[in-house]
Amino acid sequence: MLTKKAVTAVDLPVPGRLRMVGARKFYGRAGDRIAALDGVSLEFLPGTFTAIMGPSGSGKSTLLQCAAGLDRLDEGSVLLAGVDPARASETALARLRRDQVGFIFQSFNLLPSLTARQNVELPLRLAGRRPDPRSVAAVLADLGLSDRAGHLPSELSGGQQQRVAIARALITRPSVVFADEPTGALDTKTSREVLALLRRMVTDHGLTVCMVTHDPVAAGYADRVVFLSDGRIVDQLDRPDAPGIAARMAGLEPDEAPSC
Numbered sequence: 426m427l428t429k430k431a432v433t434a435v436d437l438p439v440p441g442r443l444r445m446v447g448a449r450k451f452y453g454r455a456g457d458r459i460a461a462l463d464g465v466s467l468e469f470l471p472g473t474f475t476a477i478m479g480p481s482g483s484g485k486s487t488l489l490q491c492a493a494g495l496d497r498l499d500e501g502s503v504l505l506a507g508v509d510p511a512r513a514s515e516t517a518l519a520r521l522r523r524d525q526v527g528f529i530f531q532s533f534n535l536l537p538s539l540t541a542r543q544n545v546e547l548p549l550r551l552a553g554r555r556p557d558p559r560s561v562a563a564v565l566a567d568l569g570l571s572d573r574a575g576h577l578p579s580e581l582s583g584g585q586q587q588r589v590a591i592a593r594a595l596i597t598r599p600s601v602v603f604a605d606e607p608t609g610a611l612d613t614k615t616s617r618e619v620l621a622l623l624r625r626m627v628t629d630h631g632l633t634v635c636m637v638t639h640d641p642v643a644a645g646y647a648d649r650v651v652f653l654s655d656g657r658i659v660d661q662l663d664r665p666d667a668p669g670i671a672a673r674m675a676g677l678e679p680d681e682a683p684s685c
Contacts, residue, residue: 441471441600441633443492447501450487450656461487462498463656471600472631474624476644476665478674479653485637486605488653492635493526493603494518506600523552527594527602531609533586535578535593541565541585542574545592552597564592568622584615591622602626604636608643620646641670652677 450462461484469475469492477485490496492503494510502509506525510518535544545565546556565574568588578586587607594602604623608616624646626632636647644650645667652660654677662669 441469441631442504442506443467443469443601443633443635444504445488445492445501446504448488448491448498448503449500450484450491450496451499460656462491462501464501465653465656465658466501467651467658469601469633469635471633472627473649474627474634474647475636476647476650477635477637477653478639478641478644478650478670479659480677483653484656485653487656489603489605489635489637493528493601494522523548523597525600527597527599529587529590529594529602529604529607531606533578533583533590533610535586535589537578540575540577541570541581541589541592544578544589545596548593548597556596561596564596568592582615583611584618587611587615587619588622591619595626599632601633601635604634606638607636608638608640616640616643641667641674644670 445465445467448462448465449460451458451460453459465484465488477488479485487496491498492505494503494505497511503511505521508517508521510521513521536547539547542561542565545561549556562571562574565571568591570585570588570592573581573585578589581589602623607623608619611619620643623634623636627634636643638644645665647665648663650662650665650670651658652673659677660673662673
C-alpha cells in the first residue's frame with residue numbers, strides 16, 4: 426500500500442520564503458577541491474532583509490547565486506517558494522526566476538539604447554507579457570523616476586541608473602530580491618538613498634531581500650547580518666548597527682579568513 430509523504434509547514438510554497446539546508450558547493454577537481462559553501466543552512470522569511478558579509482572569497486556571492494537558482498549546489502538543498510531549483514526543469518526554473526525573483530547588481534546592466542521606461546519594461550517583454558503602462562508608471566514614480574522615464578542611461582546619474590535597475594527588478598512583482606553589492610559603484614549619499622529604498626520595499630511591500638555587501642553601513646539597513654568565512658556561517662547579528670557590524674568584521678581572526 427502506497428502512503429503519501431507528510432507535508433510540513435516549511436515545505437509549503439510560501440512566496441518569499443527561502444531555505445538552504447546543508448548547502449555545499451565545490452570548485453576544482455577531485456582531490457583538490459575548494460568548498461565555496463560548506464554546510465550552510467539558512468532561512469529567509471517573507472518580509473525580511475538579510476545582509477551577507479565576510480572576507481573576500483568567503484562564499485558570499487556563491488551563496489547568493491545558489492540561493493537564486495543561478496548555480497546548482499553539489500550537496501544540500503534550496504527551497505524557493507517551495508521549489509528546489511536543482512530538481513526543477515529548465516522551463517520551471519525560468520518561470521520561477523521570472524515570477525518570484527528579482528536581481529540587482531553592482532553593475533546596472535541597463536541597455537544603453539533603451540530609455541529608463543523601456544529598460545523597466547524589458548523583463549515583461551522578454552517573458553512575452555505586454556507591460557501595463559500604469560504599473561510601469563507606478564514603479565517609476567515609487568522610485569522617483571517619473572521625470573526620467575524617457576531618458577537614456579547615458580543621460581542619468583549613477584544613482585538614477587541603479588534606481589532604474591531596481592525598478593526593473595520590481596516590475597515583475599517578485600517575492601524575493603537578490604542584491605549583489607548594489608551600492609558598490611555609488612557615492613555615499615546615493616548609496617544611502619538606494620538602501621533606504623530597499624528597506625522601504627521590505628517594510629511596506631513585504632519583499633524578502635538577500636544582499637551581499639562589504640559595507641557595514643549598508644548592512645546596518647538589514648534586519649539580520651550573516652557572516653561567512655571559508656564557506657561557513659561563523660556568526661549572525663540581529664537588529665545590527667554599523668559599529669557592531671564593523672567590530673565583528675574586524676574580529677574575524679586570520680585563521681578564520683580564507684587563504685586566497
